[in-house]
Amino acid sequence: MNTHLALRVRQWIHQDPDSQHSQQLQALLDNNNQAALTPLFAGRLAFGTAGIRGVVGPGPMHMNRLLVRQTSAGLGRYLTEQVKDAQQRGVIIGYDGRHDSKQFAEDAASVLLAMGFQVKLTYQVAATPLIAFGVKHFNAAAGIVVTASHNPPQYNGYKVYWENGAQIIPPHDSGIAACIDALADSDISLMALEHAHANGQLEWLQQDYYECYQAAVIQAPELTNHTRPQSVSLSYTAMHGVGAPLAITLLKQAGFTQVYSVAAQQFPDGNFPTVTFPNPEEPGAMDLVIAEAKAHSALLACANDPDADRFAVAVRTDTGEYQMLTGDQVGVLLGHYLLTHAKGNRGLVGNTIVSSSLLAKITEAIGGQSYTTLTGFKWLMNIGQQRQSEQQPFLFAYEEALGYTIGSTVWDKDGLSAQLAFAQLTAELASQGYTLWDRLSAIYREFGLHLNAQVSIKLEPSTPNIGEHLRAHPPRDIDGVAIESIDDIKCGLRRLADGRELAIDLPSSDVLIYRLVNGSRVIVRPSGTEPKIKCYYEVITTMAPSESLASAHRRASQQMEAFIKAHQASLPRA
Template structure:
């Protein structure tokens, strides 16, 4: 172990992390050293993400340089003229992000690969946009999105502008392993610029994103925007300048940014957890909305690829919409906006609300479903597109949305604009977000979704194996009529549907079980990929009665949900 640590310190270009390791050695902190050197941060379809610190199992300059070198070698072996096409690199406002981005650029340019490096912080969707706009072989964003301040990450886009999927993840990982045991070569960025290997992306690039997105026909709905007021927070991230500019350019004159959270700050001083889904994270923007009596209280997460919104209800209180509710509203709205065009392909994930499929059917549109993660939503969309069915919209319940195909990843900035325009159109008709939701529920049923996690002991047997060995026949007293096993790619039927023959499932294999109940409810069980716990996703559906209010239907659905969760969790 001592030899490995000494070798690491010798390779480490950062005096700060060198001293960090020496301090651990001097203190005899064997447990911490073991944690740092017991393995290496695993590179996967989400790239890298981890706590910043010294050692191969942390995010640091050496890990970044090795990772960029491995990526570069893979690109050169897989993509013709990858060196000339180059790689676009952007970074968020976290404390180490700019340095990590420059380290990645130094490694790639030393290999003769051209780099387009943003001249300042950039929202994640700008880099996804840049891959296609500049025609690069790949893209890198240094970001940990909405993780706590001690984290950072290295996210990779392929030449199609979408996040990498297999087999590229394992191919890149293999090259990183090689780079970790070989001498590293880096090029000074001034020298790279002088040799034409480094181009800085300045205001023209940011403007190109704005111009392209605001020319999108899906963002041309200009119904009295001046009548809608918006409180906004960038949550100490990088979204404020772009968000405010976009809203202003499409006519929203009353936008009030939370000053304390407007500028990038990697310490995230005003939130415990910079994730709009977390309790308390939206407090300041809701307070700002109350101060101005704003129609909407909106947020982007720190890298501006997610969007969250609270809407004033009939009592004047601001209530958060769930990711599924926003996705359902978007699906209904965008299919109407695109009516008559060939943009009619919409999709979501296996754990998001199944209501989007019903909305698509009502619009005679095409619907697709994928595993969790935007990497699947966009890569599959590209495969599903035809001349008569172009991609329109996709979402996942974790506040991720993409509107149109200019960015093949979730984009919280265009989602913000589209939601504001939808709100303005409804207001011009004397309607609201809540009345629109109620109208959708009255047509299709009241869909309620929830998620719970169960912590497991590290040595617990795989829950999927247990459930497959003894398949349940009922959940919460309701018959299971359909079971989708994504590990075997088989759909089987039981109960009242027992006579139906089994079907194959066209999804990548994954340790996921989906149970459909007789009453329309659904339970999804999947193990966490990163922690010893099992994640359960629940959906209940209640038909709204003719004389029933939104609140009454919601209470009925919530009661059914509480019973479903309680009994299912107890059974596990």
């Protein structure tokens, strides 16, 4: 066996607190199984803007206790260097219901306590929004959530919030990663939680803290519309996650009395036994909550993902069936609702470059201010904090992947408050004799029906680099429709058809955006690591006053199908 590899494996085993993983590695070492050990030690899970996430298993390429300890040591050093009074201000830590999450959270706490940090650790599983809320609430230096969100059961992760309560962005991600690497081979000191609690360095966040979050949500000005909540019925699922206690309590506190929870999915279960993939966007994931809604003829079938930072909803139709709303449709409905209820119809509203362009048009028409960021809530929240003002306070942001932020109570996506806001919107419409479909139709009639779709294509290794090809050979039209402008986010320029160039105020990213003269749009994000690209499409069609939503949607879908087919045909192939 390679001597260097064997040395690395022995060093890892020496430090690893997980006896099962250590035994697995030792057996491979004893059997001289270099083929099995090499991929486990090919590098380490990279720390990025979402922290780390991966399959639980032995070695630095997996999520495990030693990796969590090393990550926490690196984070602790970086915080000490970058944040004033970081140790006194401390770190708040929470965790989801996955099998290893509690142990990982306690490992992180033990490392930071030994480094002199004050630590606040939730006494039981916690929804991710509670930790983002807690960073600002306690004026902490940072927050950590051990969660893999809606990934499959074998995954776990480690998510970091900065002192502003938002997810970290550059340069903090690379700074933390450098500190982790610098300490990776060092022995890591630990402090027993019992000892830390006895000396006042560790505080267990008890039920009163969870109630503090509930009170902050209920009292948020954006969530005080209590128009006939008892008239709305809804089913709810936590999808084997941690959201049920808070989600149900918040709805009841706001007056919603007809709430029917899916019992089989109500409690945390890291095996996620009733769903193939615990993501509300995946086919079949909403089946049980829709069945629960049908059993009670409920208006809504609602879901949080397992860490409760996302929200999904299916809405009853005239036929009694239930239709899922897309993330863009929910975002547009919530944004319109919040803007029309805000003081002076003002407010700062944001979404990402791959989300629908409709919300920005609504915001401008109503009198608010909009902004657009790169994909990810780390950008939505950090830019939102920078852009807000007394004249245009932050109001709402969303991304199409079912993430929504209501007001400034939590500076991250929050599926609990989003669900409450959506229920309140539904109740107000019902009190006026309208449905969500009526509201959506009215918005489309005023601004055009905006339909969005995504296509992910795995290409052959021999396929030319798509980004380089498109930059070298910029198209002038797609399916005969002229291109009005091309945004190249990598170089920060918008190139107009008349030859002018305008600067784009976005961080550099390998993204190309094509806007057509008929209002359609396509965004291309080539992968730099594998032969794969993602294409995001938007088409817009007018909706006549007498036309049904179903009819307009059929037309838009036909237009979308032709648009995608023409664009895909124009891309270079192997």
